[in-house]
Amino acid sequence: MRAVNIPISDDVIRSLTVGEPVALSGVMVTGRDTAHKWMVETFIKNTRQPQGDDLEVYQALKPLLAGGVIYHCGPVVAGLETQEYRFVAAGPTTSSREEPYQGDVMRHFNVKGVIGKGGMGKKTLAACQEAPGVYLHAIGGAASLIAQTVKRVLCVYKLDFGVPEAMWVIEVEDFPVVVTMDAHGSSQHAAIEEQSRAVLDELLAKA
């Protein structure tokens, strides 16, 4: 398994191709449905006025996301009362829900890697080619195992979104993923979708 450190350079990103297993180390940020909607509406499309600590969080996120990685994950976190946070279970969530937002977020913040499960669509694949960036597939449901690669929770933003939707800044070591969408326009998900559709049509034609 190839070791890759975060932040990730464009050269390393371009060298990653579909099917390659990767062990990620460094600092990444979790973000899912509420976070993506918030980022796009407040800072990219500007359809919503910044409120509360929005601008402060934005400034803090920018250096973390530049060359960085977003992880689609709503973790189980211990230590909520003492704020000595620890990830107990932290597998990926389904990424396709972020499809309307992901490309814009990648371009705006210069995000290089998106981790999730189930893959993403054409808009994100186009952003991966432009950025350049990659989509990295973690194993859905492997939550206890993945949580063990989270060495420290550095801080959390937007905890008012709720524990699963908050943006957790975490330091990981050898976080296991597989490249399933690369910067060269290749998508494992599109390929499997197409192959399985051909089989489906054959099966449907049978009685």
Next chain:
Amino acid sequence: MQDLTEPILELIRLAATDLPPDVEAALRRSLEQEEPGSAARGAMETILKNVKLSRANSTPICQDTGTPIFYVRYPEGWSTRKLRLQIEAAVVEATQKSYLRPNSVDSLSGKNSGNNLGGDYFPSVHFEEVEGDALTVDVMLKGGGCENVGAQYSLPYGRVGDSPLQAGRDLAGVRKVVLDAVHKAQGQGCAPGILGVAIGGDRGSSYLASKEVLFRPLEDTNPNPELAALEERLTGEANQLGIGPMGFGGATTVVGTKITSLNRLPASFFVSVSYMCWAYRRRRMTWADGAASYQ
């Protein structure tokens, strides 16, 4: 009335952290069918390692602990109002102990209640009075990823154009729409999955039954020979699709299919598909003679 809060807390812990043996056995068979060195095989190895680790450390198998769904079958004399309060207390404590993720979100404000309670439907609790002396509580934790790829079809159903998906009101039609649902799900429901299928009912009862049928043991055989044959055929054909673990491509997309049927209205013919992820978390507690046992 006895207080079952603590035994129910243990039931939740077991469900969230300790995958049932029939499911683990099916996942092992699935691993053996995947090519050595393939991404699919790697995914199955990771899944089984995670199952072991979660059991050893009492940590959630998957961080998405779903809507906790309870089915309580109680002998005469128990108070369902008190049982519901005890279930709720156990859910709150399980959340504090990190067996459950706080998952209950107000759909209008977006606010997470933080303790897995919220309204009459969260957690989801069903009661039925039964004969005999034993009380049983079944719990299922079904995450949002697989819940989102569930589907309901109203037959006759057809894709437009010259698509081969033309499903009529018979088992042949049922087969076609279930295959369509598996294809649409791709890897997003955390394949290899288990299919719960309900034929008939109204929209509500049909979806509910498609989940209830998932309480059946994985290795049982449907007592209705026609449905037993369809279950076997659907599992085989779903695997021919080649979607594979996590949608990486591979031999195992589905490890089992469970079908039930409900009476329907003359005008309606619904087919509901509940897709259960590989992290098929369901457990039963039996309370008899003042002591709990778990399956």
